[in-house]
Amino acid sequence: MVIDSDWSFPQRAREAGQATFPGLLICAIVVAAAWLRYVLPLNVDVSWWLLVGERMLDGQRLYVDILETNPPMAGSVYLLAVALARAIHLRPELATNILIxxxxxxxxxxxxxVLRTSALRHRLADGRLAGWTTALLLIAPMYDFGQREHLALITILPAIAVYILRARRERVAPAAMLIAGLSAGLTMSFKPYFAFSVGFCILAAAAQARDWRVLFALENWIAAALVLINAACIYLFFPEYFTVIYPLVRDVYLLLKAPVPTILVTLPMGLWLAAAVIILILQRTQHERDAASFTTLAASLGFLVSFVAQQKGWGYHAYPMVALALLAAGLAVSAIDASRDARRWPRVATALAGAVLFVQTCFWFNGSVDVQQIEAQVARLGPRxxxxxxxxxxxxxxxMVRTLDGTWISRQEAFWVxxxxRRSQQDGTIDSQTAQRLAPYVERERAGIIADFRRQPxxxxxxDNQNSDWGDWARSDPEIRALLAPYVLVQTVDGVEILKRG
Known part of the structure; x- marks a missing residue:
C-alpha cells in the first residue's frame, strides 16, 4: 500500500497542478489588466461620459443641458460608476474600472x-481557453477599455453561450433563456447597429441546428421586448432624443463617414480574416463542425457589419469583431481531439499565430493622441x-480636464457640427444649398458656445488651429471675439493656442 501511494503521488501532484492552473492564470491576467489601467491614459469618450454622469447626478438633463448623440443606455454604466464613486468616496475613474x-x-x-451541463464543459474547464477569454476582455481593449463596444462585448457573451446550445441542439433551461434575452437586449440597447451581431448569431444557430424554430426561441422575444421597452422609456423620459438629437444625427452626424473601401483595408479587417482562416483550417482536421466556434464567428461577423455600416473606421468600433473572432479561434483550438489527432503542429502553429494576432490587436487598440505637452502648459496656469x-x-x-481636476464648461464633448x-462642403459631399439648410444646426452650436462662455467664463x-481654422473663425465672429478679449496668449503647442484669462 505504501508503494502504491508513492507511485500515485506524481499523478496526484499533476492533477492538483492542473486544477490550480486556470485560477493562477486568470489571476495573473487580471493583475496585468489592473496594471494597464494604472499606466494607460483614460479613454477620451469614457472621460466624457463620466463627466456626463456627474452632471446628470447634479441635476442637468441629458439632451437638454448636455448634448450627446448616443442613446441613454450608452451612459448607464458610467452613471452607475459615478454614483458608486460618490457613495464609497472613490475617484469615478477607479470606480469605473472596478465596475467593468x-x-x-x-x-x-x-x-x-449556461454551458456547465453541456458537452462543452470539459473545454470550458481548460485553463488556456479561460485565460484566453479573460485576456481578450481585459487586456486586448488597451486604450479603448470601457468604450461602449467593450461593454457590448461583455454583455453579449451569455447570449452567445445560449445560441451555441441552440446550434448544438442541446437543452436550454428557462433561466438560460431569460439570461440570453436580457443579454442580447442590453447589447442592442447600446447601439442599434449591434442588432447585426445578435441577428447573425441567431441565424447561425438555426442553420447549424437545421431548425427554423430557433428563430422564434423565447430568448429572442425577450430581447425584442427589452429593446421596445428601452425605446419607450427613451420616448417617455428623454423625448429630446427624438426631437433634437435624432434630426441632428440624421442631417449632420451621418455626413461624417469614411469610404467603405478604406475601411475594408484596415488592420482589424486583416485580423478578422486571419482568425477566420485559422478556424477554417482547424475545422478541416476535425471530424465534425464545431458549433461553438462558428456561432461565435457569426456574432463576430455581425460586429464586422456594424463596423462597416457605421462608416467611421474608428479603432474602438472594431474591437468586438476582432475580440470575438480571436475567441472563436480559441474555441476551434479547444475543439481539437488530442486522442484522435496526436499531431502537435496544429496546436503549436495556432498558438503562435494567436499570440501574433493578440499582440497586433493590443497595438491597434492602444492608439491615442498624446497631448501631454499641452496638459503640462495648462497645469502651470493654476490648479483646477x-x-x-x-x-x-x-x-x-x-x-485632460479630469486629470487636472478642472471644470468643463461646455455642454458638448467637442464642437463637431x-x-x-465645413468639411463636407469642402470635399463636395454637400452643395451650398444643403449647407444653407444645415446652417441652423451650426448656429445652434455657436449659440451654445456663447451661452456656456457667458454663464461661466x-x-x-x-x-485648435492644427486640425481646423478655429482661430480664424473665433476672431471673425464679433461676439466670440469680444468674449476672448480679456484673454492673453500664453503659448502655442502643436498648433493649439493656450489662452489665459488676464
Missing part, C-alpha cells in the same frame, strides 16, 4: 452557468482650471 472588472466576471460566470476648447477634436480636452458641415481657452 466586476461586469466581466459576472458575464463569464453566466457563460459558465475651468476650460473651454474650441475644437472638433475631443481628445484635446478629454481626459460646424466642422462636419473659463480660466483657460484652447483654440
Amino acid at each position: 472588472f466586476v461586469l466581466t466576471a459576472a458575464s463569464l460566470t453566466l457563460v459558465w452557468l 482650471p475651468s476650460m473651454l476648447v474650441l475644437s472638433a477634436a475631443a481628445v484635446i480636452g478629454h481626459p 460646424r466642422e462636419i458641415v 473659463p480660466d483657460v481657452v484652447l483654440i
Whole structure:
C-alpha cells in the first residue's frame, strides 16, 4: 500500500497542478489588466461620459443641458460608476474600472452557468481557453477599455453561450433563456447597429441546428421586448432624443463617414480574416463542425457589419469583431481531439499565430493622441482650471480636464457640427444649398458656445488651429471675439493656442 501511494503521488501532484492552473492564470491576467489601467491614459469618450454622469447626478438633463448623440443606455454604466464613486468616496475613474472588472466576471460566470451541463464543459474547464477569454476582455481593449463596444462585448457573451446550445441542439433551461434575452437586449440597447451581431448569431444557430424554430426561441422575444421597452422609456423620459438629437444625427452626424473601401483595408479587417482562416483550417482536421466556434464567428461577423455600416473606421468600433473572432479561434483550438489527432503542429502553429494576432490587436487598440505637452502648459496656469476648447477634436480636452481636476464648461464633448458641415462642403459631399439648410444646426452650436462662455467664463481657452481654422473663425465672429478679449496668449503647442484669462 505504501508503494502504491508513492507511485500515485506524481499523478496526484499533476492533477492538483492542473486544477490550480486556470485560477493562477486568470489571476495573473487580471493583475496585468489592473496594471494597464494604472499606466494607460483614460479613454477620451469614457472621460466624457463620466463627466456626463456627474452632471446628470447634479441635476442637468441629458439632451437638454448636455448634448450627446448616443442613446441613454450608452451612459448607464458610467452613471452607475459615478454614483458608486460618490457613495464609497472613490475617484469615478477607479470606480469605473472596478465596475467593468466586476461586469466581466459576472458575464463569464453566466457563460459558465449556461454551458456547465453541456458537452462543452470539459473545454470550458481548460485553463488556456479561460485565460484566453479573460485576456481578450481585459487586456486586448488597451486604450479603448470601457468604450461602449467593450461593454457590448461583455454583455453579449451569455447570449452567445445560449445560441451555441441552440446550434448544438442541446437543452436550454428557462433561466438560460431569460439570461440570453436580457443579454442580447442590453447589447442592442447600446447601439442599434449591434442588432447585426445578435441577428447573425441567431441565424447561425438555426442553420447549424437545421431548425427554423430557433428563430422564434423565447430568448429572442425577450430581447425584442427589452429593446421596445428601452425605446419607450427613451420616448417617455428623454423625448429630446427624438426631437433634437435624432434630426441632428440624421442631417449632420451621418455626413461624417469614411469610404467603405478604406475601411475594408484596415488592420482589424486583416485580423478578422486571419482568425477566420485559422478556424477554417482547424475545422478541416476535425471530424465534425464545431458549433461553438462558428456561432461565435457569426456574432463576430455581425460586429464586422456594424463596423462597416457605421462608416467611421474608428479603432474602438472594431474591437468586438476582432475580440470575438480571436475567441472563436480559441474555441476551434479547444475543439481539437488530442486522442484522435496526436499531431502537435496544429496546436503549436495556432498558438503562435494567436499570440501574433493578440499582440497586433493590443497595438491597434492602444492608439491615442498624446497631448501631454499641452496638459503640462495648462497645469502651470493654476490648479483646477475651468476650460473651454474650441475644437472638433475631443481628445484635446478629454481626459485632460479630469486629470487636472478642472471644470468643463461646455455642454458638448467637442464642437463637431460646424466642422462636419465645413468639411463636407469642402470635399463636395454637400452643395451650398444643403449647407444653407444645415446652417441652423451650426448656429445652434455657436449659440451654445456663447451661452456656456457667458454663464461661466473659463480660466483657460484652447483654440485648435492644427486640425481646423478655429482661430480664424473665433476672431471673425464679433461676439466670440469680444468674449476672448480679456484673454492673453500664453503659448502655442502643436498648433493649439493656450489662452489665459488676464
